[in-house]
Amino acid sequence: MHGDFLLGKKAAVTGKRGLLEDLVxxxxxxxxxxxxxxxxxxxxxxxxxxxLSKSIGVTLSPxxxxxxxxxxxxxxxxxxxxxxxxxxxxxKAYRFYVxxxxxxxxxxxxxxxxxxxxxxxxxxxxEGILAEAVHLLADLTKFACVVSTPKASVSxxxxxxxxxxxxxxxxxxxxxxxxxxRDKIIFVKDSHSQDFLNSVASFLNEKxxxxxxxxxxxxxxxxxxxxxxRYHDLLAQAVRLGKxxxxxxxxxxxxxxxxxxxxxxxxxxxxxxVRSLIEAFNQKSEIMKILDDSxxxxxxxxxxxxxxxxxxxQGCSLIMTSYRNNQNVLGSIGVVGPTSMDYKRIISIVxxxxxxxxxxxxxxSYD
Amino acid sequence: MHGDFLLGKKAAVTGKRGLLEDLVxxxxxxxxxxxxxxxxxxxxxxxxxxxLSKSIGVTLSPxxxxxxxxxxxxxxxxxxxxxxxxxxxxxKAYRFYVxxxxxxxxxxxxxxxxxxxxxxxxxxxxEGILAEAVHLLADLTKFACVVSTPKASVSxxxxxxxxxxxxxxxxxxxxxxxxxxRDKIIFVKDSHSQDFLNSVASFLNEKxxxxxxxxxxxxxxxxxxxxxxRYHDLLAQAVRLGKxxxxxxxxxxxxxxxxxxxxxxxxxxxxxxVRSLIEAFNQKSEIMKILDDSxxxxxxxxxxxxxxxxxxxQGCSLIMTSYRNNQNVLGSIGVVGPTSMDYKRIISIVxxxxxxxxxxxxxxSYD
DNA sequence: TTTAGCACTCATTAGGTGGTAGTGCTAATA
DNA sequence: TATTAGCACTACCACCTAATGAGTGCTAAA
Numbered sequence: 001m002h003g004d005f006l007l008g009k010k011a012a013v014t015g016k017r018g019l020l021e022d023l024v025x026x027x028x029x030x031x032x033x034x035x036x037x038x039x040x041x042x043x044x045x046x047x048x049x050x051x052l053s054k055s056i057g058v059t060l061s062p063x064x065x066x067x068x069x070x071x072x073x074x075x076x077x078x079x080x081x082x083x084x085x086x087x088x089x090x091x092k093a094y095r096f097y098v099x100x101x102x103x104x105x106x107x108x109x110x111x112x113x114x115x116x117x118x119x120x121x122x123x124x125x126x127e128g129i130l131a132e133a134v135h136l137l138a139d140l141t142k143f144a145c146v147v148s149t150p151k152a153s154v155s156x157x158x159x160x161x162x163x164x165x166x167x168x169x170x171x172x173x174x175x176x177x178x179x180x181x182r183d184k185i186i187f188v189k190d191s192h193s194q195d196f197l198n199s200v201a202s203f204l205n206e207k208x209x210x211x212x213x214x215x216x217x218x219x220x221x222x223x224x225x226x227x228x229x230r231y232h233d234l235l236a237q238a239v240r241l242g243k244x245x246x247x248x249x250x251x252x253x254x255x256x257x258x259x260x261x262x263x264x265x266x267x268x269x270x271x272x273x274v275r276s277l278i279e280a281f282n283q284k285s286e287i288m289k290i291l292d293d294s295x296x297x298x299x300x301x302x303x304x305x306x307x308x309x310x311x312x313x314q315g316c317s318l319i320m321t322s323y324r325n326n327q328n329v330l331g332s333i334g335v336v337g338p339t340s341m342d343y344k345r346i347i348s349i350v351x352x353x354x355x356x357x358x359x360x361x362x363x364x365s366y367d
Numbered sequence: 368m369h370g371d372f373l374l375g376k377k378a379a380v381t382g383k384r385g386l387l388e389d390l391v392x393x394x395x396x397x398x399x400x401x402x403x404x405x406x407x408x409x410x411x412x413x414x415x416x417x418x419l420s421k422s423i424g425v426t427l428s429p430x431x432x433x434x435x436x437x438x439x440x441x442x443x444x445x446x447x448x449x450x451x452x453x454x455x456x457x458x459k460a461y462r463f464y465v466x467x468x469x470x471x472x473x474x475x476x477x478x479x480x481x482x483x484x485x486x487x488x489x490x491x492x493x494e495g496i497l498a499e500a501v502h503l504l505a506d507l508t509k510f511a512c513v514v515s516t517p518k519a520s521v522s523x524x525x526x527x528x529x530x531x532x533x534x535x536x537x538x539x540x541x542x543x544x545x546x547x548x549r550d551k552i553i554f555v556k557d558s559h560s561q562d563f564l565n566s567v568a569s570f571l572n573e574k575x576x577x578x579x580x581x582x583x584x585x586x587x588x589x590x591x592x593x594x595x596x597r598y599h600d601l602l603a604q605a606v607r608l609g610k611x612x613x614x615x616x617x618x619x620x621x622x623x624x625x626x627x628x629x630x631x632x633x634x635x636x637x638x639x640x641v642r643s644l645i646e647a648f649n650q651k652s653e654i655m656k657i658l659d660d661s662x663x664x665x666x667x668x669x670x671x672x673x674x675x676x677x678x679x680x681q682g683c684s685l686i687m688t689s690y691r692n693n694q695n696v697l698g699s700i701g702v703v704g705p706t707s708m709d710y711k712r713i714i715s716i717v718x719x720x721x722x723x724x725x726x727x728x729x730x731x732s733y734d
Numbered sequence: 735t736t737t738a739g740c741a742c743t744c745a746t747t748a749g750g751t752g753g754t755a756g757t758g759c760t761a762a763t764a
Numbered sequence: 765t766a767t768t769a770g771c772a773c774t775a776c777c778a779c780c781t782a783a784t785g786a787g788t789g790c791t792a793a794a
Contacts, residue, residue: 015610048787061737065790084743084787123551123614128646165542173540173550175532183540183548184490260645263630275538276626318377364552415756428768432758451756451774737794756774757772763768 032068033056034062037089037097043341044267046086060202091305091339092103094317098302098343105344107352114140115353117360126150126180126364131255133333133357137315138258140349142265143337147323148254148291150330153214158366160204160245162197170197177210178325179364186244190199192237200238204245216246252331254288256281266340273315280312287313290316291332295319300347305339319350323357327367333357397467398425399435400444404456404464409711411634413602452612457634458672458706461684465710466687474719479508481507482720484727493517493731498622500700500724505625505715509632510704511648515658517547517697519583525733527562527571527612538727539612540636544577545692546731553611559604565604571612583613619698621655623648634705640682647679654680658699661687669715671705684708686717690724692732700724 025033033179035056036047049062049069056065069087072078076098078087089097119132130147137145155176163171168191174182192200208216223239259281262268280286290308295303303318313336320334333354336345390423402423403414416429416436423432436454439445444463445454456464465584486499504512521541530538535558549584559567576582590606601705626648629635647653657675661668670685680703687701700721702713 047789050787062787063739064735064736067736070789080788082744083789085745086787087439123553125551159530159532159538161528161540163528163540163542165526171540171542171548173528173530173538175530175538179552181538181550181552183550184492184546185489185546220619260630260648263627264641264645274631278631349470358693417755430770432766433765436765437758447757450758452776453756468782540746564736735794739791739792740790741788742790743786743788745784745786747782749781749783751780752776752778754777756776758773759771761765761768762768 006330015164022115028058028060029068029072031056032060032065033072033089033093034097034100035319036069036077036078036087036094040089041239041340044340046088048086052087057260063308087316091307091338094304094339095307098304098348101344101347104170104351105348107348111140111349112352115349115356117356120360120363126178126361127255129357129364130331130333131257133353133360134255134257137333137335137350137353138261140353141335141337141346142258142261143335143341143346144256144262145193145335146254146256146291147333148252148288148295148331150176150178151252151295152176152182153178154211154212154328155330156212156328157205157208159209160201162201162241162245164194164197167191170241174245175366176213177327178330178361179366184245186241188241188244192241197241198239199234200241203234204242209326213246216242220246230345231324246262252288252292254291256284262337265338276312276315280310283312286310287336290318291320291334294334295322295329295332298322300351301334302343302347315339319341319343319346321350323354323361325365325367327361327365330361371460387637388615392463395425395427396435396439399427399432400456400460401464401467403436403445403454404460406664407456408707411707412485413455415453418453430436456707458674460708461671461706462674465671466617466709468714471607472715475567478507479719480670481587482671482716482723484723487727487730492544492729494622496727496731497698497700498624500622500720500727501622502719504700504702504717505628507720508702508704508713509625509628509706510702510713511626511629512624512702513621513654513658513702515619515662515698517545517671518619518662519549520541521695522547522697523577523695524572524575524581524583525571528609529568529612531559534558537608540731541580541612543580545697545728546696546733546734548583551612552587553608555608555611563604564656565609566601567608570601571609580613583609587613619659621651621658623651625732629704632705634707642684643679647677650679653677654703657685658687659700661701662696662699665685665689667718668701669710669714682706684710686710686713688717688721690700690721690728692725692729692734694732694734697728 011221013239017260032052035052039047039052039055045184049065053062054159058153059315063337071079073087077093079090084200109342115130115136116316117132117136119128122182127149130149134145134147149271155178157174158177160177161173163170163173168189170186170188170192211219220243241367262277263274287310290303290310298318300321305317306314308314308318316336318334318336320332322329325328337346399419402419406414406419406422416432420427420429420432425692436445440447440454442456444456444460447454482503484496485498486495494516497516500511500571522545524541525544526542528540532538535556537553537555537559539551539553575586578586587606587610591610629644630641645719654677657670657677667686667688672684673681675681675685683703684706685701685703687699689696691697691700701717704713
């Protein structure tokens, strides 16, 4: 066998197309591979040597290309759906392709103009802004898009308010630094006066402003186990109410838009079963995990095919990135599409949308 | 022609199957029609005379049935997809069928047990409860389901609260009688003290408790045009803030669940284009209209095929009903499915779910 | 190292066949 | 008169077949 000839000399590695890490292909092989991928992204038909030899810039006979393709297949970049069909890029090929996109392409001015969020003008809350952003993204990409709402546990307290609305119910309002307002109702056994609630609230505000919900919960727990506080009545009551008020009842949520887009995407039907997709979207928790993961890392995060851990989504690629305010990373936003998506375009759109979203939310923040 | 023989004598009209209004079919024709419909609902295959002659209770030869079918077709209850195919019910037939379902069938105990809302236990707000209800409904019916959130304009004020969260921002909390909490942030030019906001809030509470948002807006408008109030500073300020606070910024919303279910329904692919469905769900406003309409009427509301005004949904049937608290109708909930759905079953499930939802929300109300 | 040529594979398409489920019509029957 | 049996006819469907064409791998020549 002579598949070795693709293994580039050092010269190849320093070629124009920035090669990364362990992938070593000579320049011509790269050209062919990228050409196949870009063709396939456009047509979603298997690419044959003859077709390629025409569309590729360099003059190479179909036979030569066949040799190269054959070797690329052997290295796991291409597969055939059947003998005598053209070749189709594998996940590995897309990974190579995405890595080779060194300079992120900028968003066309025309699309930039479309990426604006008008919900702020209508005095909408953070959730409303996120809903608009994810809808916009779905509209531009024509794929399914997801966004996670700011995590309650990491967000820091700007203000808490307790409002008596009936004898046994207290409305708790939490405003976080990020400008998110959460309300919930807690039920109490004995009635409290509004005055009392006010002093509890101001105690909690004073004590916990700027602390994260997580921290607050821990501190309250401390108070509760600390015996000495039992004797101070107001404090004890305040802490007890505070415990209820800060109890996590809002598991991080996510918004989905454009699921249906996937189903009429021609690229899509060829590779993934509709049924598993539906299951995937019904079981939000798994997608949440992926969103959470990409919150922790900077920049755009790309999962191609099997690279994500969620089996039902392994026929898809995910492009995720985080959004933030001045101070903190708040959540992430991204798209779910076929592995044969137009990465260049989608990545740039996701990136730019997240940027606009971040700016919009920063305006709303109290940091 | 002898199609006339289906036109029932008066005797037929008083037959067991309750016939409504203008539809006059003799008993045997009804039996055949209903039999066809029920067969088709089950199999979603065109029904032929031979098949029917076996499955139907009465002994009728295929030839006789053919005669009846031919006449039913002439009257617009059946169509053929092509010569020599069996017959398929039209919208008119389903309408007849639904009307003939005089006694609403009860929900099987087994399903009743599944229809429970657990979100209340987790201290969730009304929106959370609605989300759970619509998800449940989608799960049970395997169709797409929608629910409209309580209309802001008709809901009545329980309590308003104004909270200063920064120099130029005030958080407005509105609690309605139905237990819905709405928050929004308003921006103001000059800073107000919290004490001032408190007196404004208590003024507004006193003045407007139990009034609908719509009424409140009108009254505020009155105040503003009434010159005399201008000289009373507190009042004038309060009214100005109140105007901002009560401004409608929350257009009635709706939640959708289970859209994807439609796409793998076998009945469905046969009749409606996926594309128009997707458009339908992207353009929520039209579905909102239908939900609004069915809020105004009592009981379950059924739109079969072309009976709804929204072109994109005319391949579907909609089953809608309202939910309420003790005092008011709040919104509506329902399903969107193929015209050949199992009406008996779906109607009863929608009805029962709405009942449970109403009970759950009533518990949350302040009426 | 590249290319031309050739034999081969396999999906897709079009045409043809028999079987089947359905119809409408007519004439016989109860 | 209402019902039924019988028959000719239609159209879909599943199956086969042959032809087409895009693609491959291999080999030998340039």
